[in-house]
Amino acid sequence: MTRVKGAAHQDLAHDSAVKHVSGAAEYTDDIPEPVGTLHAYLGLSDVAHGRIAAMDLTAVRAAPGVVGVLTAEDIPGANDISPTGSGDDPVFPEKTVEFHGQPLFAVVATSRDAARRAAAQARIEIEPLPHALDPLAAIEAGYPEVTAPLTLQRGAVEDGMAAAPHRIRGRMVIGGQDHMYLEGHIAFAHPGEDEDVVVYSSSQHPSEAQHMVAHVLGVPSHSVVVNVRRMGGGFGGKETQMNLFAAVAAMAAKKWNRPVKIRPDRDQDMVATGKRHDFVADYAVGYDDNGRIQAVDGIFAARCGFSADLSGPVTDRALFHADNAYFYPHVRLTSRPMKTNTVSNTAFRGFGGPQGVIVAERMIEEIAYALGRDPLEIRKANFYRDGGDVTPYHQVVEDNILERIVGELENSADYQARRKAVIAANAKGDIIRRGIALTPVKFGISFTATWYNQAGALVHVYNDGSIMLNHGGTEMGQGLNIKVAQVVADAFQVDIDRIKITRTTTEKVPNTSATAASSGTDLNGMAALDACEQIKSRLVEFACETRGVEPGQVEFLPGRLRIGDEEIGFDALIKQAYMARVHLSAAGFYKTPKIHWDREEGKGRPFYYFAYGAACAEVAVDTLTGEYRVERVDILHDVGKSLNPVIDRGQVEGGFIQGMGWLTTEELWWDEAGRLRTHAPSTYKIPLASDRPRVFNVALADWSQNAERTIKRSKAVGEPPFMLGISVFEALSMAVASVADYRECPRLDAPATPERVLMAIERLKGTA
Amino acid sequence: MSQIHVTATINGDETEFLCDPTETLLDVLRDHLDLTGSKEGCGSGDCGACSIILDGRLVCSCLVLAAEAEGRSVETIEGMAEGDKLHPLQEKFIEHAALQCGICTPGILVAAKNLLERNPNPSEEEVRYWLAGNLCRCTGYDKIIRAVMDTAAEMRGAA
Ligand code: FES
Ligand code: FES
Numbered sequence: 036m037t038r039v040k041g042a043a044h045q046d047l048a049h050d051s052a053v054k055h056v057s058g059a060a061e062y063t064d065d066i067p068e069p070v071g072t073l074h075a076y077l078g079l080s081d082v083a084h085g086r087i088a089a090m091d092l093t094a095v096r097a098a099p100g101v102v103g104v105l106t107a108e109d110i111p112g113a114n115d116i117s118p119t120g121s122g123d124d125p126v127f128p129e130k131t132v133e134f135h136g137q138p139l140f141a142v143v144a145t146s147r148d149a150a151r152r153a154a155a156q157a158r159i160e161i162e163p164l165p166h167a168l169d170p171l172a173a174i175e176a177g178y179p180e181v182t183a184p185l186t187l188q189r190g191a192v193e194d195g196m197a198a199a200p201h202r203i204r205g206r207m208v209i210g211g212q213d214h215m216y217l218e219g220h221i222a223f224a225h226p227g228e229d230e231d232v233v234v235y236s237s238s239q240h241p242s243e244a245q246h247m248v249a250h251v252l253g254v255p256s257h258s259v260v261v262n263v264r265r266m267g268g269g270f271g272g273k274e275t276q277m278n279l280f281a282a283v284a285a286m287a288a289k290k291w292n293r294p295v296k297i298r299p300d301r302d303q304d305m306v307a308t309g310k311r312h313d314f315v316a317d318y319a320v321g322y323d324d325n326g327r328i329q330a331v332d333g334i335f336a337a338r339c340g341f342s343a344d345l346s347g348p349v350t351d352r353a354l355f356h357a358d359n360a361y362f363y364p365h366v367r368l369t370s371r372p373m374k375t376n377t378v379s380n381t382a383f384r385g386f387g388g389p390q391g392v393i394v395a396e397r398m399i400e401e402i403a404y405a406l407g408r409d410p411l412e413i414r415k416a417n418f419y420r421d422g423g424d425v426t427p428y429h430q431v432v433e434d435n436i437l438e439r440i441v442g443e444l445e446n447s448a449d450y451q452a453r454r455k456a457v458i459a460a461n462a463k464g465d466i467i468r469r470g471i472a473l474t475p476v477k478f479g480i481s482f483t484a485t486w487y488n489q490a491g492a493l494v495h496v497y498n499d500g501s502i503m504l505n506h507g508g509t510e511m512g513q514g515l516n517i518k519v520a521q522v523v524a525d526a527f528q529v530d531i532d533r534i535k536i537t538r539t540t541t542e543k544v545p546n547t548s549a550t551a552a553s554s555g556t557d558l559n560g561m562a563a564l565d566a567c568e569q570i571k572s573r574l575v576e577f578a579c580e581t582r583g584v585e586p587g588q589v590e591f592l593p594g595r596l597r598i599g600d601e602e603i604g605f606d607a608l609i610k611q612a613y614m615a616r617v618h619l620s621a622a623g624f625y626k627t628p629k630i631h632w633d634r635e636e637g638k639g640r641p642f643y644y645f646a647y648g649a650a651c652a653e654v655a656v657d658t659l660t661g662e663y664r665v666e667r668v669d670i671l672h673d674v675g676k677s678l679n680p681v682i683d684r685g686q687v688e689g690g691f692i693q694g695m696g697w698l699t700t701e702e703l704w705w706d707e708a709g710r711l712r713t714h715a716p717s718t719y720k721i722p723l724a725s726d727r728p729r730v731f732n733v734a735l736a737d738w739s740q741n742a743e744r745t746i747k748r749s750k751a752v753g754e755p756p757f758m759l760g761i762s763v764f765e766a767l768s769m770a771v772a773s774v775a776d777y778r779e780c781p782r783l784d785a786p787a788t789p790e791r792v793l794m795a796i797e798r799l800k801g802t803a
Numbered sequence: 804m805s806q807i808h809v810t811a812t813i814n815g816d817e818t819e820f821l822c823d824p825t826e827t828l829l830d831v832l833r834d835h836l837d838l839t840g841s842k843e844g845c846g847s848g849d850c851g852a853c854s855i856i857l858d859g860r861l862v863c864s865c866l867v868l869a870a871e872a873e874g875r876s877v878e879t880i881e882g883m884a885e886g887d888k889l890h891p892l893q894e895k896f897i898e899h900a901a902l903q904c905g906i907c908t909p910g911i912l913v914a915a916k917n918l919l920e921r922n923p924n925p926s927e928e929e930v931r932y933w934l935a936g937n938l939c940r941c942t943g944y945d946k947i948i949r950a951v952m953d954t955a956a957e958m959r960g961a962a
Contacts, residue, residue, distance in 0.1 A: 046900075048897050048898075048900055049900065049902060049903070049905070051905060052896075052897045052900075052902060052905075053889075053897065054905070055896075055902045055905030055908045055909075056889065056893040056896050056897060056902065056905075056908055056909075056912060057840070057880065057881070057883070057884055057889070057893065058838075058839070058840020058841070058879070058880035058881050058883075058909040059840065060905050061839075062842070062906060064833075064839075064842075064843075065833075065839035067837070148825075214940075215938070215940050216904075216940060217842070217844045217850060217852055217904070217906045217907050217938060217939070217940055218842070218844070218904070218906045219844075265904070265905075266904060267842070267904045267905070267906030268903075268904045268906065268940050268941055270940070300846055301844070301845040301846060301847070511904055512902075512903035512904025512905065512906075512941045513903065514903070681900045682900065684900075685900055685903055685941075685942060685943075685946065686903075688942065688943035688945050688946070689903060689940075689941045689942050689943040690943075691943060692942075692943030692944065693940070693943070715845060715847055715849065716844075716845050716847075716849035716850050716938060717845075717847055717849045721938060721940060722943075722944075723934075723935040723938070723944075724930070724931045724932075724934040724935050724937070724939075724944040724947065724948060725931045725932050725934075725935040727931060727943065727944045727945055727948065731945050733945070
């Protein structure tokens with residue numbers, strides 16, 4: 036054997052691919068239900084803000100099949116599941132309802148259908164209070180911030196602004212986004228002896244779910260086990276939002292001593308669980324005649340919902356990315372994480388970053404239209420560069436590959452010629468207008484909560500030479516398990532087939548971080564490698580002792596080892612090592628080096644490194660209806676030295692399409708009463724197969740290597756490509772601008788639904 | 804509520820089950836017959852995760868009452884492979900990495916199979932619009948479309 040199957044940097048199918056295509060992959064809802072399993076369902080508030088005057092659940096209790104109900108009074112431990120310990124996130128509120136759709140109680144019945152029907156029987160009296168639904172209304176009403184705001188500052192923004200030859204001020208409204216994971220929330224709790232409970236759930240953060248369940252039950256964490264085999268999509272939506280379901284299932288399981296499953300339907304899932312934050316950004320930018328930015332002043336107000344949840348780090352990350360790829364000599368960025376009477380917004384791929392990046396791109400657009408230049412020229416003029424490489428948070432950009440990545444894409448996508456053709460076509464004044472845009476992304480990798488940047492893994496080598504791999508990350512389709520298994524195959528130089536990847540469980544690896552911030556492979560891959568290295572060094576020691584050689588004479592070759600002049604199969608050596616009582620199991624650990632962050636000062640190195648990418652999109656817009664289609668997209672994206680190119684390309688494509696959906700068709704719409712009216716795929720439109728760009732060329736920058744010593748020099752890939760979707764938004768903007776001869780920035784708000792596009796066209800025509 | 808006795812052919816096997824008059828075929832498949840390959844993504848006919856073939860027609864099993872299956876033929880993802888031998892579409896989905904979390908995959912495969920049975924030589928446009936009833940939140944669809952096109956070409960070659 037010359038090369039092991041499934042080592043690092045090879046294309047390899049998802050480890051569950053055969054099960055996926057045959058329908059045999061087990062998701063939480065597919066786990067066989069033991070006889071006697073009960074089903075829970077939530078009862079929700081139908082008022083956005085108010086005092087609970089009376090809760091009459093008599094009819095609920097009396098409904099067919101009902102075993103009982105759970106309210107705030109039935110919570111044995113703490114009635115709080117706030118992930119940051121802010122104490123503002125009750126399982127069920129006791130006195131005040133804070134959003135339309137807030138869970139108020141759970142009903143437990145013999146079937147899901149019975150529980151669901153019973154929940155509708157509740158008579159709840161709520162005395163309404165005034166409500167504020169969006170950040171501007173909240174500011175006006177004097178609502179508090181859900182968490183402390185952040186300011187990032189460098190240089191002297193007032194002086195810089197005053198000295199700039201030109202200044203523009205504007206406002207951009209940026210919509211939120213529902214995760215629309217195809218598998219909704221679910222938790223399935225099995226009671227055990229004493230205080231024990233085992234919860235199967237679809238959670239990106241099993242450790243947190245474990246701690247929350249323990250907290251709510253009032254038992255130590257060691258009594259609770261959380262298991263996650265796989266999720267049907269997560270995207271951040273199952274980082275904290277699963278905690279409520281896990282807690283309810285566990286409470287019910289302990290109370291009635293029966294297995295209890297809770298799975299909301301799609302509408303309830305969308306109404307009752309958090310989403311991507313909407314933002315209103317007010318920006319001022321000062322620039323010179325060449326379009327070089329001199330100063331930026333921005334305020335980012337976010338719709339956080341009723342509680343803090345993860346809004347602090349999300350709004351922080353929006354500021355961390357409000358520079359995108361550009362150097363701001365003088366800058367001040369401030370967040371306003373506003374409390375609103377809406378569901379508490381949460382993590383979503385990019386974690387606030389996209390909302391920052393799109394504002395940077397808006398400012399570029401403003402400058403380009405004001406100066407009558409191609410936005411790409413303005414982008415390039417402002418890229419981070421030598422002498423201009425310090426971010427608003429005082430981290431130096433050390434691994435900049437913007438010029439190369441954008442330059443290569445500009446050529447491969449034939450941007451210049453196509454832009455000329457688009458302008459020529461639009462000059463004919465037809466109803467269909469075209470637009471083209473090339474946008475870059477630079478995205479910081481690491482959790483900004485520094486302590487989150489740690490991971491554990493557990494590797495066993497059994498005495499038949501087979502290997503069990505476990506780590507703290509969760510599999511939600513991103514291919515984390517296969518990538519970590521490739522690291523292990525590489526380390527031991529064995530075929531990947533002999534490695535069994537097991538479900539994530541709090542029993543095997545404790546105190547894990549959420550699988551989030553694109554960090555899954557970076558952290559868990561390193562932890563697994565650490566475990567492998569420990570076992571390998573014991574094997575080397577054993578080989579040296581028994582053969583009388585030096586460690587340098589022991590080499591792991593594909594499927595075998597060379598020990599001095601001898602070659603021995605991996606299995607045979609493992610058997611010998613076992614007989615000689617060598618410990619063949621290890622717990623690995625990793626923490627990201629170099630990073631530090633002082634939030635008070637707004638200074639530090641929050642990110643270990645940056646990932647880069649660029650996309651070029653061309654669209655055609657019908658100026659009579661505002662409808663559009665994406666004709667062509669070219670992408671060049673940086674994943675460092677890819678561990679598994681085919682899996683990484685999938686992340687790039689999927690991220691791009693999801694980003695495009697955020698900015699085009701996906702509209703969250705609340706009515707005045709605070710009811711979310713787009714609460715199912717019938718009204719909330721994610722991209723379809725028919726929306727995929729007509730021509731879609733996706734490439735990885737195969738020359739790239741991580742400048743830092745990450746796992747096999749790869750880079751994180753989950754979030755960065757999401758922002759490539761901004762190219763579509765900017766292309767739409769150009770098509771719209773064409774109706775006024777590109778003299779005015781269309782100032783499209785997001786999402787640019789056909790309706791919004793049409794309104795912008797009408798507005799610009801009025802001024803044309 | 805008295806239960807209804809239903810006899811249907813499911814993946815080629817004559818199958819009997821009892822169901823409530825209000826139960827959907829999806830619930831019966833998943834909860835009574837242990838055929839959990841069909842998934843519930845929305846329960847309202849908007850996502851395609853529950854796609855099955857009923858008497859040769861592609862339908863959302865969440866919108867079909869179980870009692871309606873009486874005397875009819877039902878094909879689900881579980882019947883797609885012949886024993887250990889995967890259907891060419893299944894093989895191509897693996898080869899093209901046309902799946903990520905995999906939860907949309909059964910529905911998409913069932914829909915794609917039905918398309919190729921009707922039209923062995925679809926254009927890419929036809930594939931994209933045929934699959935527009937099946938949501939996928941992970942892949943961005945490109946690899947799915949390529950896998951279907953590639954399967955169609957190969958099956959035509961083999962025929
Ligand atoms: S579950 Fe049937 S279409 Fe969504
Ligand atoms: S692979 Fe996850 S929804 Fe399609």
